[in-house]
Amino acid sequence: MATQPIPSAVPHPEQQYLDLMHQIWTSGSERVDRTGIGTRSVAGAMLRFDLADGAMPLLTTKRVYWKTATREMLWFLTGETNIRPLVLQGVKIWNEWPHARYVKATGDDIALDDFVERIADDEAFAQKWGDLGPVYGKQWVDWPTYQRREDGLFEKGPGINQVADVVESLKHNPGSRRHIIEGWNVAEVDQMALPPCHKTYQFHVAGQETGKRRLNCMLYQRSCDVALGLPFNLWSAALLNRMLAQQTGLEAGELIWMGGDVHLYLNHAHLIEEQLSRTPSGNPTLEITRKPETIFDYKIEDFVVHDYAPLPPIKAPVAV
Template sequence: MNRHAEYQYLDLMSRLIERGDRRIDRTGVGTLANFGAMMRFDLSDGVFPVYTTKRVYWKTAVKEMLWFLSGQTNIRSLLTANVRIWSDWPLSRYRKETGEEITQESFEERIVADENFAIQWGDLGPVYGKQWRRWIDKDGREHDQIAGVIDTLRTDPSSRRMIFHAWNVGELENMALHPCHMVYQFYVSGLGSTAPKLSLMVTQRSSDHLLGNPFNICQQAALLAMVAQQTDLAPGELIWSGGDVHLYLNHLEQAKQQLTREPRPFPKLSFARKPASIDDYRIDDFIVEGYNPHPPIEAPVAV
């Protein structure tokens, strides 16, 4: 019997606890870190790698991916979709620049209620979606990397150039957070067969193993499924490559708790319809069946 794929994640967690390099990081919280890791998830037959040793709020993760694909950079649309995972960064900036010790709830309410306030305080700078969909070159021309990849998959699926990324050196300092999941590369196997498969490799420079990685794997698998549907290919493998993989020091007890749990079968993903384009997916299009995780494990976000 094959070992459950989630053990790749748990083994990395054990390695961080046992042999992680203790470091003071950008946030000041401190981490246990290792450099260089890889995980592979087979998405054949609709397998959706949402970790089961704690509940992962997969809808929130997928909503974030849909927000990336929209090209938006303001948290207002995320908040209207009940997604609060990006609020910490603009809230921190607001408190620092105004001196007002506003609560996160009140800040988010103002972002949603007041468009002008959202424009001033809710924008994250030229983060993921801006670079994926609206990269501006030196001549002022706009480049849609996602559309380019999908077009190449349809016209030249053996290409080695089916890549998009967000590490725009000239705009890094204007981003609320430098891109963590940086490079996405697609590959089609079985060309010429009756059932070619689409695989995706993601290179991630920095990975918060307890909180960030479960979301990243889920949403990257969702992206692979969407692009496969749009290009009439079957999903193949999601391959994840991590650079600085770390556990925050205030996540250690939560990690140890998670390691006591046995993985359960991954759920299955299907779509309610085939949208007209990659831009037309909605959260209601995602049908996830058979997700039966252990209870959630709460932990603070390091900003």
């Protein structure tokens, strides 16, 4: 009698991220990009993560600063577009873009750290030079509308809060196929320091027939820096899904991430090779310690991560 094969162990959820990184680095198409640095890129990719029981797609093969990503998400939800609130919290991820704009516009070749210090210390300077244009949060909670006046001209109307609308639609019409938060406002893309990469979020309620309703999140990302950006993007999308699930009385389901131009920068070779040599371990979870009145009322203190023991961080330059 033939023996039955022993089932292989279930791979760690992070392995799919590492497999994607390996695929891009070994077989991606080499391309000249906007930054002039160059990338290896593939067209189209998908990752899926189960968020049940507090699970989060928090990479363990290098340290991911999840509090920084969380502060950024909370900043998005305020609708703010100036980096100063982030700078005052020690969040550095948006600093390079206004710094580059300032240097180009003024000819003052100020060091990045000195520019950021001035943003923190001088509110008027920050008002002029720290704004990013109508980026993510502005589109999420204040999408512009226009109304025709009696004289035939148009004037600005009330903004649309897409996030609040999704909360209401999840509560009152869970079967809808219109639970969408969109960041790609064609009319305003040219005014943004960086057009939205994680551009479209769609939410899906499953399990109504079983009585255990789960909230799934599908994120389409048009452009993805897999080495530096994607670890933050995965955490942030899962975090948003967890907050929406809590606010609407649902269980967290799956995060389904889909990338368009999915790439690695050529000057990140040391990061990529080091990370691919590492083995993922552990299963970090997120606890949300209270339920605020609205999705706009969360604080950084509301989030606690358990069982996160990552390998050391790997530094690499951001392409601007």
